Amino acid sequence: MAFDLLERRKEKFVLWIPAGPTSNPPSLVLGIFDLGPPATIDEFFTGQLSRSDQQDLWELDLSSINPPLRNGSVYHYWFEIQDSSPKGLGTFRVTDPIAYTVDYRATGTHEHIRPASAIKFREHVQPASVIKFRDGKLWPCDIDGNEPSQVAPPPQDAIPDNNHMVIYELPASWAKYKQVGDTQVDVGTFTDVLALFDLETPGDRFRDILPVANKAIVADLGINALELLPPADAKPMGEWGYATAHYYAPDFDLGTSSELVKLVENIHSKGIRFFTDVVMAFGHDPYIYIAFMQFHLVPKDEKDNPDSYQYHSDELRKDWGGQLWRYIQDTNTYDPKSGRRRNVHPSWAFHHGHLHRWMSDFGIGGLRLDSVNNIANSDFIKSYTDEAWSLYRSRYETPSPSKFLIIGEELSVPVDLVTSNTLNALWNEPFQGRLRAAILGEQKDGDNFEWTVRKMINCTLDNSHPFTDGAQAINYITSHDTEGFRKERLFNFLSANHISDIERRSKLAFTCLLTAVGIPMIFAGEEFCDQMDSPVGEKQVDPVNYERKAQDWRARVFDYVARLIRLRKECPALGVDDTEFIHVDESREGKIMAWKRGAQGQAPVVVVANFTDQDTPGNEYFIENWPEREREDWREVTQGRYVPREWVGREPLLHWEAKVYTY
Numbered sequence: 001m002a003f004d005l006l007e008r009r010k011e012k013f014v015l016w017i018p019a020g021p022t023s024n025p026p027s028l029v030l031g032i033f034d035l036g037p038p039a040t041i042d043e044f045f046t047g048q049l050s051r052s053d054q055q056d057l058w059e060l061d062l063s064s065i066n067p068p069l070r071n072g073s074v075y076h077y078w079f080e081i082q083d084s085s086p087k088g089l090g091t092f093r094v095t096d097p098i099a100y101t102v103d104y105r106a107t108g109t110h111e112h113i114r115p116a117s118a119i120k121f122r123e124h125v126q127p128a129s130v131i132k133f134r135d136g137k138l139w140p141c142d143i144d145g146n147e148p149s150q151v152a153p154p155p156q157d158a159i160p161d162n163n164h165m166v167i168y169e170l171p172a173s174w175a176k177y178k179q180v181g182d183t184q185v186d187v188g189t190f191t192d193v194l195a196l197f198d199l200e201t202p203g204d205r206f207r208d209i210l211p212v213a214n215k216a217i218v219a220d221l222g223i224n225a226l227e228l229l230p231p232a233d234a235k236p237m238g239e240w241g242y243a244t245a246h247y248y249a250p251d252f253d254l255g256t257s258s259e260l261v262k263l264v265e266n267i268h269s270k271g272i273r274f275f276t277d278v279v280m281a282f283g284h285d286p287y288i289y290i291a292f293m294q295f296h297l298v299p300k301d302e303k304d305n306p307d308s309y310q311y312h313s314d315e316l317r318k319d320w321g322g323q324l325w326r327y328i329q330d331t332n333t334y335d336p337k338s339g340r341r342r343n344v345h346p347s348w349a350f351h352h353g354h355l356h357r358w359m360s361d362f363g364i365g366g367l368r369l370d371s372v373n374n375i376a377n378s379d380f381i382k383s384y385t386d387e388a389w390s391l392y393r394s395r396y397e398t399p400s401p402s403k404f405l406i407i408g409e410e411l412s413v414p415v416d417l418v419t420s421n422t423l424n425a426l427w428n429e430p431f432q433g434r435l436r437a438a439i440l441g442e443q444k445d446g447d448n449f450e451w452t453v454r455k456m457i458n459c460t461l462d463n464s465h466p467f468t469d470g471a472q473a474i475n476y477i478t479s480h481d482t483e484g485f486r487k488e489r490l491f492n493f494l495s496a497n498h499i500s501d502i503e504r505r506s507k508l509a510f511t512c513l514l515t516a517v518g519i520p521m522i523f524a525g526e527e528f529c530d531q532m533d534s535p536v537g538e539k540q541v542d543p544v545n546y547e548r549k550a551q552d553w554r555a556r557v558f559d560y561v562a563r564l565i566r567l568r569k570e571c572p573a574l575g576v577d578d579t580e581f582i583h584v585d586e587s588r589e590g591k592i593m594a595w596k597r598g599a600q601g602q603a604p605v606v607v608v609a610n611f612t613d614q615d616t617p618g619n620e621y622f623i624e625n626w627p628e629r630e631r632e633d634w635r636e637v638t639q640g641r642y643v644p645r646e647w648v649g650r651e652p653l654l655h656w657e658a659k660v661y662t663y
Contacts, residue, residue: 001394003356004339009098010137015049015079018294018333018346020056021563025049026290027080027095029059032073033128033143039105039166041076041128049079054334056339062138064154069133069154072075074145076103083136084292085323092126092285094244098353099129101257102233102249106476110565125235126286127252136644139386142256151261151363159365160224161402162471163424163575166514167275167521168223169643170196171240171480172231172254173543175533182531185236185543190255190449193228193486194263197270202257211546219270221527221558223563226267227275229480231260232354235284239540240371241277243322245284247354264363273365275407276358280351280384281374287350294331294346296323303587310657311373313412320376325351327377332371348380352387359391372408372417374637381408382422382609407474413465418472426457428473428518434476435512436486438498439656441507441591441611448612457516457595458579470577470593473518477509478526489523501603503553504656507560508609511638511658512651514564515597515607517577551629560638564660571662573598573605582625584629589611592653604628608651609658620650633663 008014031043045065049058050509057636062069070076078093098359104127106248130374132141141147171187186205195203196218203212211217218226230241233249239388241251250260264274287295299308299316307328310317317324335342336349362629367388372381385406392404413430417423434456435443444452455462459473467473482488490509494502506529513520524530525544528551534542548554568574576599583594590613598604604627610616626649634643636651637660643651651659 001354001356001391004027006338006356007351008057008339010139011611012062012358013049013077013138014052015058015290016056016334017058017081018056018331018334018344020058020291021082024082025051025458026058028031028077029080029130030065030075030491033076035101035105037049037455040588041106044078048551052334056333056399062133062136069189072128072132072134072145072198074143075130076106076130076561078126078128079617081290082445083289086287086292087297093531094289095126096129097246097286097290097350098248098357099131099246100248100357101130101142102127102246102252103130103143113171122561126289127246133335140257142258144256146256146258148257148261148361148363149266151180151268151364154271154273154365154402156403158271159268159273159403160271160569161521161575162405163402164569165225165273165519166223166461166475166568167225167227167519168218168221168524169229169476169521170419170524171229171482171540171544173238173240173541174209174212175545175547176206186542187239187253189253190231190250190259190263192433193226194259196265196267197226197272198266206546209547211549211612217546217549218524221562222569224584225273225275225366227521230277230279230370232278232358242320243284244279245286247285247351248284248357263441268363273403273407274363275366275368276362276364277368280325281317281371281376281414282319282324285601288323291346292323292481293326295326295350299324299325305537307376309376311376311378311410313373317376319611325375327375327380329526331508345380348383351380351384354615355384355387356391359388359514366407367405368409369423372410372423373410373412373414377418378417378422382420385421385423388442388498388503399464402640405471411469415465415467415472418467424556425472425474425519427479428465430469430476431456431475431481431516431518432460432477433486435509435524436493438512438611439494439509440499441613448590450584450593451589453512453609453611456489456512456578457581459516460577467518471519474517474521475513476521476523477513478523480523480539482532482542483536488534488536489530490526491529495531500654503557504654506557507638508530508656508658509558509563510613511607511609512562513658514561514568515574515595515605515660517579520568522561528558535555561640563640567605567660567662571603571605573602573662576602582627583607583608583623588614592616592621594625596627603662606661608653608661610653610655615654616652619652620647621652623649628663631663634661635663636661 031041083092189205233246338640393399411429457521528549578599585592594608
């Protein structure tokens with residue numbers, strides 16, 4: 001599916017300015033990078049762009065550049081415009097809004113290695129855009145001139161269905177321990193992420209961390225969907241990418257397009273889908289300076305504008321240090337997708353454009369939309385979802401509806417966004433609250449303990465948030481949002497509640513997560529009970545410490561989780577919604593329970609869980625309603641052992657223990 005603006009930029013330098021200037025036309029500033037030191041860009045050409053026949057599209061023909069562009073050369077450039085932002089910086093150089101590669105090396109603000117205390121924000125810094133001239137056209141390239149290939153769509157039969165996914169939510173921020181009490185925080189790269197999946201890749205900045213250099217940790221875990229926290233370029237250095245600035249370019253700190261392509265191709269070869277996180281409520285992008293009123297708004301200045309308010313709320317939208325995207329804006333202008341002049345929502349078209357870029361070039365198998373309440377425009381969100389599905393369907397002759405997914409994050413869980421097909425799925429925030437209550441033996445949200453667990457295990461029972469299918473709900477123990485009451489990493493949560501048997505409670509938590517109705521998501525590091533080293537308020541600079549996985553008890557948690565992930569991926573019973581609670585021990589306040597997953601004719605999965613401080617008494621614990629008790633091929637999954645026929649449905653439980661059975 002072609003996107004006209006992205007096609008035109010192959011022939012000319014182009015800049016779209018809806019309702020653009022009638023005077024002070026933009027100019028192109030063109031140069032060649034010199035590594036130095038110091039790094040500089042040697043400028044050799046400045047020339048005004050001209051209005052195209054589309055009026056709001058400004059262009060500069062390659063033949064008008066003097067001296068002429070040299071075949072095979074890499075060029076750095078900006079557009080020079082009259083600043084339209086409220087700060088009014090006068091004439092200002094901006095990054096190409098559709099730049100596929102940006103380069104901060106000549107801005108004087110970039111550092112490759114930095115401690116957490118030196119985190120910087122490159123406010124007003126507009127990095128150079130990078131392009132290559134070859135055979136009379138402009139081609140996307142990395143900063144070294146390499147032209148990245150496109151990720152080929154993976155065969156559909158090689159990637160998991162939505163209801164058999166286990167998502168791994170990964171920030172590319174890790175920690176190194178040089179000595180006890182001395183933590184060096186850094187930012188990983190796409191190559192470091194690849195090292196988590198590929199034993200032959202030692203890593204990049206983290207190649208000296210033995211569990212990264214010597215093992216393929218995440219491949220060993222067995223997840224089959226990787227979600228990177230926003231991989232598009234963001235201006236803060238040393239954080240997790242939620243201040244997106246250059247939506248069409250991979251983050252300069254994480255690596256090149258070619259390195260990202262290599263990562264995605266590798267995980268596709270292992271049957272792993274690639275998800276990206278996208279921030280579209282606010283941005284730090286060039287259009288703040290190019291056409292502020294067309295693309296952005298300040299809610300306090302437009303309180304009569306419904307675009308200023310959060311979804312279904314009288315609360316103003318939050319910019320979190322950026323500028324909010326304006327979504328209720330209809331302008332008669334050049335349409336970047338079709339190439340025709342018509343009424344266009346500028347922000348819609350801009351975001352649809354980078355969707356085309358990422359899906360076409362990087363093989364995205366799903367997206368997570370950040371803070372949909374703060375995007376606050378369900379019409380735009382539905383248009384984005386529809387466009388993503390159109391792009392996905394264009395990959396295959398007979399596309400499967402179960403191999404692609406658009407997920408929204410909004411903690412109030414507005415299920416109407418799913419039932420209206422605005423989104424396909426939502427983060428199931430109540431799951432986290434119920435699970436954390438249950439592993440302390442507490443009830444939640446006005447329910448007794450039994451119904452706290454029932455609604456946790458089967459989200460279709462939750463009348464307050466009525467999911468109708470498990471593929472609509474993303475369940476998690478912990479997410480990257482580690483701020484707030486009972487949101488911190490699981491280790492810290494249990495420690496704060498004076499729990500001594502953290503290993504056992506963690507295993508119980510993962511049993512619930514991986515046998516519940518809904519798509520399980522694991523925040524990186526939770527699989528071995530990583531812990532927070534920074535204060536909770538500094539969540540975006542608290543990295544994953546993969547060195548901790550080597551500790552004995554943490555390795556046991558990792559192995560336990562890996563066994564359950566294999567079951568989740570492979571067992572048909574965990575891919576349907578059918579759930580039956582076959583045992584509730586009223587003598588123990590309903591805190592020993594058993595549930596059966598699976599439809600008629602499927603091998604069932606039976607979970608028996610003890611949410612109490614006491615072992616079950618005696619040598620056996622009898623479950624009266626156990627299915628197919630006479631079979632001789634039952635096995636207990638977490639310990640990898642077969643169960644003798646005489647012990648089926650009779651095995652005792654330790655305190656805070658769960659056992660998982662199938663045949």
